Amino acid sequence: MTYLGAPRPGRRRGDIAIAAILVILGGFASSLSREQQSQVEAFVRATALYPFLTLHRASAERTAVGRRLEELQAERDDLVETLVRYRALAEQSADLRDIADLASPRIGEVRAAEVYPGRPRVGDPDVFVLRAPGLTDLIFPVGVFTGSGLVGVARGPHGAGARGDFWSHPDFRVSVVTEDGAVSGIARPLRRDGEEPILLLDGAPFQSDIAPGTRLLTTGIAGVYPPGITVGTVRQLAEEEAGWMKRYYVEPAVRPAQTALVLVWVRPRLDSLALPDLLGGRGLPLDSLAAARPPDPPADGAKPASEGPAPGAAVPDSAR
């Protein structure tokens, strides 16, 4: 006899055992770290889900190209205008640096990447996966942005790409400063019930007043985000906190749902950075500081480091 198209199964102890194994495996998967889960997801996305993701990307590109053509043209015109305005300034700055014999500033490079956001409800819409060659050798965390403004932060490798958080992620924080440099603070996401997430500027000095419409830019402090990237514009004062500080609602420059292509900052490596002015204005590389410093005197008869065995040399057993 059949029912619902299937023979009625009998009870088997094996069923319970298999179900128990699956539950244990599920529990094990839950205990994996975010990085380990990311590697598993990256493997599945690169194999079983690859055709579907390719289809999604093709569809999204087709839709985006038609919709954004006019926006792209407007953006290009804005960029041309900005370039023309600042070209003379950049040349002037280079001349002054030549006169003062200063090293040219190292601001890093950018790499273009495609964004795959997490899905609402089942997934996490505040996280994303980046796909582009050469992202795995970045120093994480690192800022992700578009021409319009800051998108979020790449947190770590994800297969051949990278994974990260949009600015709407609860863990996101960025140090910001007003366009005129007068007020600085920390911007963090704010999600009010039933509304789209916005940003909240925290820690603005109590005596400061920021006019609505003021642009907030990244400060570049801590080296996660490049300086000068637009984070958003101030909407209005949110609250004053007991005479200590003020909070402002900030309209984000970029909405996560609207991002398809982003730029990932490749910051200059620490050993190639120069300290321009603090060390005589000659641009001394950081790794030369040790060489410039006089050697420490030997303590309590200990052998100076220079007299020790060379790196990689055999160490006598007695010294082990």
Add this chain to the structure above:
Amino acid sequence: MRGPGRWIVIGMILLVHFALHPVWSGWPAGPDLLAGGLLLGSLGLRSSRAAALGFVLGLLEASMALGPLGPTMLVLAIAGWVGAWLRDVFYSDSARFMPAFLVVGVWAIEVLSLATVFVYAPLSAAFTAAVCWLAERFVSFFVV
């Protein structure tokens, strides 16, 4: 529908889900074809195989949606297992059984997905009971 036809339908439902879900993922009440495919599949499988199907679908879904890996796999594995078990309980050939089963099943999966405490709390309770029971048996074996 019986036999291979059922599995062709289930395969197509799952393919449509993975291929086209971005179309309706932003809707407030879009179709959850993954849950539908899993529940339909669970009606034709032993409970362990239904749980395995849910487990694999959970892995795919979490990887696609960048969601929590373990909870998604657990919820769908449990949904598959319970779906197959309920078929035994109801043992119905009624044409109305399947739609009702799907409505209640998909709703239950949505609730479980949103509140994984309903998954972890019973598992934690079962695990605690198993450990305590084993400890009691172990001690009584030596003492008595």
